[in-house]
Amino acid sequence: MDAHDQPKPRLLLHVCCAPCSTACIERLQAEYELVLFWYNPNITDPDEYRRRLAEARRYAGTASLTLIEGRPDTEAWEAAAQGLMEEPEGGRRCDACFRVRLRAAAHVAEEQGIERLTTTLTISPHKPLAKVQAAAEQALGGTTVTYLPIDFKKQGGFERSRELSRGHNLYRQDFCGCEPSRIERNQRRGR
Ligand code: SF4
Secondary structure (H helix, E strand, O other), X not given: OOHHHOOOOEXXXXXXXXXXXXXXXXXXXXXXXXXXXXXXXXXXOHHHHHHHHHHHHHHHHHOOOOEEEOOOOHHHHHHHHOOOOOOOOOOHHHHHHHHHHHXXXXXXXXXXXXXXXXXXXXXXXXXXXXXXXXXXXXXXXXXXXXXXXXXXXXXXXXXXXXXXXXXXXXXXXXXXXXXXXXXXXXXXXXX
């Protein structure tokens, strides 16, 4: 048996949205057997939530990958973000938001017997690897799961995700997800 016959290690990929997942999946698929995990209780608008989830399901089908859907615990997210709603995007509310999502991902990885996880979050130019990694280290504490610190925005990752998303006609939102990020988007647009 040569190296090519070895089974690929399994990796849980936390998916923040379908467009971001495209280039991450492309980058990881040769090396890992991927299982996708959707968990985004930060998206508090129900229509926006349904729309993003539908696209994540559609793209998982296109990529022939399993998408595990976590039940959104909005109360847990709101509790984590309490007192931080005035923070700008990139501030302490985002750290708490990353922790909530990655903690859930770690529990699902444990349930599935998957030893490693990573997240599509780092493909965003607004989400530095160091912040996501710090949140992951806290979130995964006490679990058996290891976070793989991959900066997907490197090597043109974000641009590749835009290209792939256009090619698959995926809905790409123009705000991160929580209500403050939606308000920030509206302010940028002068609404
Ligand atoms: S801006 Fe994005 S990462 Fe930050 S708290 Fe809101 S949804 Fe979470």
